[in-house]
Amino acid sequence: MICLNDLLESSLELIIKDVCNKWRATTKRRYKPKFPTKKSENFAYIKEEAAANRLPKVYKSNLGIYVITDYEIMKDAFNKVELSSRFVNKKLVQASLIMRAQQGLAAVAKAILGENCPFFKNGDTGTEGSEQMEEMLSINADDLCSAILAQSGEGNGKAFDPRVLFMNATLNSLTEVALGKRLDINDPEFESLADNIKTILGNVQHRVLTKVIHYILPMSILKLPFMSRLIDWINPGEKRFNDALVKGLLPYILQQIQIHKESFMPGQARNFIDSMIESSQNRSEMNFYSASMSVVSLYVASSDSVTVTLCWLLLTLSKRPELQAIIRDEINTSIAKYGRIVRGSCHQTRAILLENQRHRVVTDSLPHMAKETITLDNVTIPKGALVLGSLTAVMHSGKNFKSPEVFDHTRHLDDNGRFVHNPKICAFGIGNRNCVGLRLARDEYFTFASQIVRKFEIAPGSEVEPSPKTWGQLLSPDNVQLKFTPIDC
Numbered sequence: 001m002i003c004l005n006d007l008l009e010s011s012l013e014l015i016i017k018d019v020c021n022k023w024r025a026t027t028k029r030r031y032k033p034k035f036p037t038k039k040s041e042n043f044a045y046i047k048e049e050a051a052a053n054r055l056p057k058v059y060k061s062n063l064g065i066y067v068i069t070d071y072e073i074m075k076d077a078f079n080k081v082e083l084s085s086r087f088v089n090k091k092l093v094q095a096s097l098i099m100r101a102q103q104g105l106a107a108v109a110k111a112i113l114g115e116n117c118p119f120f121k122n123g124d125t126g127t128e129g130s131e132q133m134e135e136m137l138s139i140n141a142d143d144l145c146s147a148i149l150a151q152s153g154e155g156n157g158k159a160f161d162p163r164v165l166f167m168n169a170t171l172n173s174l175t176e177v178a179l180g181k182r183l184d185i186n187d188p189e190f191e192s193l194a195d196n197i198k199t200i201l202g203n204v205q206h207r208v209l210t211k212v213i214h215y216i217l218p219m220s221i222l223k224l225p226f227m228s229r230l231i232d233w234i235n236p237g238e239k240r241f242n243d244a245l246v247k248g249l250l251p252y253i254l255q256q257i258q259i260h261k262e263s264f265m266p267g268q269a270r271n272f273i274d275s276m277i278e279s280s281q282n283r284s285e286m287n288f289y290s291a292s293m294s295v296v297s298l299y300v301a302s303s304d305s306v307t308v309t310l311c312w313l314l315l316t317l318s319k320r321p322e323l324q325a326i327i328r329d330e331i332n333t334s335i336a337k338y339g340r341i342v343r344g345s346c347h348q349t350r351a352i353l354l355e356n357q358r359h360r361v362v363t364d365s366l367p368h369m370a371k372e373t374i375t376l377d378n379v380t381i382p383k384g385a386l387v388l389g390s391l392t393a394v395m396h397s398g399k400n401f402k403s404p405e406v407f408d409h410t411r412h413l414d415d416n417g418r419f420v421h422n423p424k425i426c427a428f429g430i431g432n433r434n435c436v437g438l439r440l441a442r443d444e445y446f447t448f449a450s451q452i453v454r455k456f457e458i459a460p461g462s463e464v465e466p467s468p469k470t471w472g473q474l475l476s477p478d479n480v481q482l483k484f485t486p487i488d489c
């Protein structure tokens with residue numbers, strides 16, 4: 001027979017459980033994770049939430065964008081065809097065609113390439129082998145070190161912000177990969193190229209605003225002949241962006257394509273432009289606009305990302321001379337043994353460089369668009385929605401990394417001191433749309449960093465701690481001042 005006491009106890013237990021569940025459900029509902037659009041705020045917020053394991057694996061942010069914070073889900077999601085597109089829809093494509101027609105780019109392309117060029121007929125709608133790449137990067141790293149020496153008053157320890165020098169060096173690497181030519185940084189051709197890229201990078205956010213205007217306004221208004229000029233007037237940064245792109249960069253790249261066409265040999269692509277000429281023969285989507293814009297995207301995506309990554313690394317090293325000594329020792333041993341720096345033999349250096357990419361996440365994924373309605377971790381993402389992968393959340397998750405806020409390169413070394421790559425360090429993104437410049441970026445970052453540390457002692461140039469600031473899409477340090485003292489090597 002059940003005694004009354006037992007009955008009371010079990011009912012009480014049920015009531016308490018019920019109240020607890022309701023309370024849990026309410027507090028869960030009340031916790032609404034954000035996804036701040038400013039990269040500096042985003043980094044601070046997501047880093048803290050991820051370290052405390054508070055973020056849901058997938059959530060809809062305050063701006064309506066879906067955010068993935070879990071590595072396994074992101075890997076699975078970004079390998080799906082449904083999530084492998086960028087944010088384009090028919091209306092944006094149409095609006096962009098109208099604006100281009102108003103800017104007269106087709107006439108410029110026709111004059112440069114000629115009407116019979118496949119790039120032109122296709123309408124408007126590879127790099128060299130690894131040894132050459134290594135040699136090219138090594139020459140660029142030497143030039144970069146000479147520029148650092150000159151800028152620091154030939155070894156007088158003058159503090160300065162090295163970002164312009166890093167940017168010039170990365171632009172030069174890309175010029176070799178894409179256009180197959182080497183430019184002196186004092187050459188007016190290089191100066192004009194660099195000025196145009198910097199103007200574009202400095203006004204990217206205005207281009208995004210124009211896209212939003214295109215998205216909101218009806219097509220009948222966008223078609224008005226003065227619309228392009230009106231948008232420039234409302235949003236002057238768009239005009240700066242466009243002038244650098246349409247009057248500066250695109251005609252320059254089209255001229256380079258024309259020069260390449262004259263000496264092009266089928267099946268023997270010498271650089272990126274040659275590969276595009278090759279594919280324009282049988283791929284109709286390879287037209288003068290997509291070809292020249294591909295080169296522009298490479299310039300835009302490559303220059304500031306490597307620059308900012310290098311900058312964060314040198315800032316950390318400036319306060320950790322013992323890490324500089326480890327890198328120097330390993331690089332000099334490699335040179336003594338192999339006659340050159342062999343990346344595979346530099347375990348600690350690679351671990352330090354990778355830890356920098358984890359510790360200071362310079363960017364999250366770019367927006368991916370759901371081409372179909374899709375369900376991730378019980379969250380339904382409707383067709384057409386934007387999905388972002390928070391690389392910050394993955395790389396600062398308390399579940400993935402012990403004490404994620406601490407810079408500790410030894411987490412990437414095994415018991416024998418050998419470098420072990422952890423796939424959860426995904427600074428270049430994951431899946432079908434990950435970074436196309438990964439190899440160049442990784443080699444460039446390693447070559448530039450190792451040569452600089454080998455040739456200079458790096459110290460902080462000011463008492464002021466640089467603060468993380470939003471720079472376009474990236475998280476960049478503000479007020480960088482570093483001192484470089486040359487070392488005899």
Ligand code: HEM
Nearest residue numbers: 301302305306309365366427428429433434435436437441
């Ligand atoms: C340390 C340097 C770099 C970092 C951290 C980085 C990171 C990234 C990330 C996170 C993405 C987005 C992936 C996604 O949306 O899922 C991306 C895309 C891209 N990156 Fe990089 N990147 C770097 C250097 C470069 C370089 C040197 C190049 C060019 C040679 C480059 C070209 C691109 C391009 C063109 C895309 C867009 C790819 C697409 O839409 O499919 N990046 N990068």
